[in-house]
């Protein structure tokens with residue numbers, strides 16, 4: 061899978077993808093993330109990428125030319141499944157969408173900034189608009205990292221234990237059960253006996269019950 065991210069803050073993203081699971085996923089060729097500096101596609105000498113809003117008002121708007129140029133250049137090289145725009149007024153991002161996107165081949169993710177992008181981009185280039193929740197970030201960069209991370213970790217082979225993404229919170233609309241590691245007792249606080257029993261079926265049943273109970277108390281909305 062290949063993800064092309066278009067941003068005016070490329071260095072913010074570079075560091076994120078250069079670490080941990082996301083770095084390993086790229087080293088093992090499960091995923092390639094390419095970050096594009098919008099300024100490299102500016103059509104004027106000042107490398108300008110934003111301008112004042114027509115009609116006035118506070119805040120700059122990302123111009124159509126540099127973004128159109130970047131997207132077209134990428135689309136000339138390969139076919140993209142989606143051209144995603146990160147924006148607080150997009151569709152709410154959830155695990156279901158992560159699952160769906162993880163099965164695609166090529167994605168473009170455009171990070172919004174300032175007051176947003178010229179509306180004509182949204183009409184003519186963007187195929188999907190995503191928000192990661194009901195709060196406002198200063199730019200789409202963090203949100204793009206959230207989306208790319210949640211997708212890449214679902215690609216088979218990326219996680220060490222291939223089954224572990226399947227037992228994530230939300231994967232069955234249930235929160236994950238509690239987990240423990242050694243020591244079996246710390247200052248009198250014991251790990252539940254069942255987990256030390258070796259009875260796989262009983263352990264699996266206990267975990268399911270814990271998931272259910274945890275979801276009931278913390279996120280009853282998931283059970284509706």
Ligand code: 6GU
Pocket residue numbers: 145146147148172190191192193194195196197198199200203204
């Ligand atoms: Cl995708 N962008 C920004 N700027 N703020 C957000 C968001 C995206 N999702 C939630 N808040």
